[in-house]
Amino acid sequence: MTPAARISAAIEVLGDIEARRRPATDALKDWGLSHRFAGSKDRAAIASLVYDALRRKASAAWIMGENTPRAVVLGMLRLQRGLNADAIAALCSGDRFAPEPLTGTEREKLDAAKLDDAPAHVAADFPEWIEPSLTRLFGDDLVAEMQALTTRAPLDLRVNTLKVSSREEAHDALPHLAAIETSLSPLGLRIMPGEDGRGPAVQVEPEFIKGWIEIQDEGSQLAALLSGVKPGEQVVDLCAGGGGKTLALAAMMENHGQIYATDGDARRLAPIHDRLTRAGVRNVQVRTPRGGADAVSDLNGKIDCVLVDAPCTGVGTWRRNPDAKWRLRPGSLEVRRKEQATVLDRAASLVKPGGRIVYITCSILAEENDEAIEGLLERKSGEFEIVSMPRVLEAAGFGRLAGSMRATAHGLQMTPLRTGTDGFFVAVLKKR
Template sequence: MTPAARISAAIEVLADIEARRRPATDALKDWGLSHRFAGSKDRAAIASLVYDSLRRKASAAWIMGKGTPRSLVLGMLRLQRGMTPEAIAAIFSGERFAPEPLSATEREKLEGASLEAAPAPVAGDFPEWIEPSLQRLFGEDLVPEMQALTARAPLDLRVNTLKVASRGEAHDALPHLGAVETPLSPLGLRIVPSEDGRGPAVQSEPEFIKGWIEIQDEGSQLAALLSAVKPGEQVVDLCAGGGGKTLALAAMMENHGQIYATDGDARRLAPIHDRLTRAGVRNVQVRTPRGGADAVTDLNGRIDCVLVDAPCTGIGTWRRNPDAKWRLRPGSLEVRRKEQATVLDRAADLVKPGGRIVYITCSILPEENDEALSAFMERHAGFKPIPATDMLSSAGLSRLGEVVRRTKYGLQMTPLKTGTDGFYVAVLARG
């Protein structure tokens, strides 16, 4: 397919998303099934155009004066990809499979494109209703912080120290991937996305199959490291899901001690078993809930560290899921806040005196982070936050301390400050 034909396809997919109010992944999958002539490179390029348009949905509509699928693509090409009006006009030629030529109004809008007078939700491309919450956290940095969330995310890998001696050894085994060492995590390798958004097939690499590396955002790696778990401890990963942080904790503990991995949704635990085997993990016991029953009741009051990777709105992952931002509703936030309160209360029962809760979200909303912990500590007087300086020192992450945003109770990572997804981490100690 020609570049122009790919853009026509992206406009078609965006129209389907708008008309049927469906996730971008579903619309792209259906388009691919009905256009089987399109190769994998074509599909990847179209997906990249669609996701980039969704990243800049508000700002693209602002400069073009309307939010039609065509306008979103035009505005995105100007704002996100930095194309000149002349270059855009050359693609929008009206020739075979190309979009219709630019109108005089469209050309004028592209030439005068500016976000200088745009309100914060437009300039930062986020839903207007969360602006007060974000303003409390970011203040004058609001727009730059949110603009950083419109960029493409890199592909980060975590080196598994249960299988390989050092990050350098893993790096040297993968020269063809063009990976570089992550600046903050001592275990991370980073692969910058290509122009069309495609990444390497890491999961088919021999080193991946042997368990040397795992796909994990640097922010998620840092969150695990901030738990400061040690060999010999008793640990519960209360929202383990597919096991990404469970694997990281097991490596930190050098397979000594015990990790109990569980999740309120048993289906989310399905991938963890194969991942544990591949990674060479031997100190994890998976507790699958059955019939809605609690799977770790017998551990109450016995645990050194409870990791709560809490359910949240996922705003911190908008670089990877740009269409999710436009489907977020106030009701979703309220549901997540109730779930966070429930899982924190459950964690409190598990922790022994002198133990700790490590609370993690991939959100940047204070309601899901500091405010969730404020409410928790009102309900449970025996818990107090560990100071950020102590958290960083225990984890050996002094470099992170130089760049991360510190909140009342924890640390807030963001693409702008730390180059990671938007992870929040706080540690509460039980007296």
């Protein structure tokens, strides 16, 4: 397919997303099934165009003066890809499979493209209704912080110290991936996205199959490290899901002590078993809930550390899931807040006196972060105290990162702008 034909296809896919209000992955899959002549490179390039358009949907529509799929793609080519009006016009020739030629108005809009007078939610491409929450966190940095969430995310790997002696050993075994060492996590390797937005197929690498490396954002790696778990402790990963942080905790504990991995949704636990085997983990007991029963009720009051990787809106992952931002609604935020209160209360009953709860989200919304912590402190009056994050950083050997992470009322916020990671929040509470 020609570059122009790929643009036409991206416009078609965006139209399907708008008309049927469906995730981009579903629309792209259906397009590929109905256009089998398109090769893998074509499909990857089209997906990249679609996701870039979704990243800049509001600002692209602003400069073009309309919100049609065509206008959004044209505006994205100007804002995200940096093409001038002549280059865009050359792609929109009207020839076979190419978009229709630019109108005079479209060319004028592309020539004059500026966001100087755009409101914050347009300039930084996020839903207007969450602006008050974001302003409370970011203040004058709002636009810069949220614009960082419109960029493409790198592919981060965590080196598994149960299988390999050092990050350097894993790095040297993968020279063809052009990975660099992450600047914050001592266990991370980073692969920057290619021109088409894709990273390499790491899962087919022998080192991945042998368990040397796992795919995990640097922010997620840091969140696990800040838990401070130690060999010999009793730990519950209460929202373990596919097991990403469970694996990281097991490596920190050097396979000594016990981790109980569970999740309210048993289906989310399905991948964890194979991952544990591949990673060489021997100190994890997977507790799968059955028939709605609590799978860890026998552990109440016995646990040193409860990790709560809470269900959340995922606002901090918008670099990877740009279509999710436009599907976010106030109702879905309220659902997540109730779920967060439920899992925090469950964690409170599991942890023993002197033990701790490590609360993590991949969100940047105060409602899901500081306010969730405040809710627990009110419901469990006098039972818990906040552990100061400078102390947490020092204890984990990350005191130097205090200036990189944004301090909040009760925790630390990582963001693409400040830390180059997804938007992770971490807070630690100690049971008196």
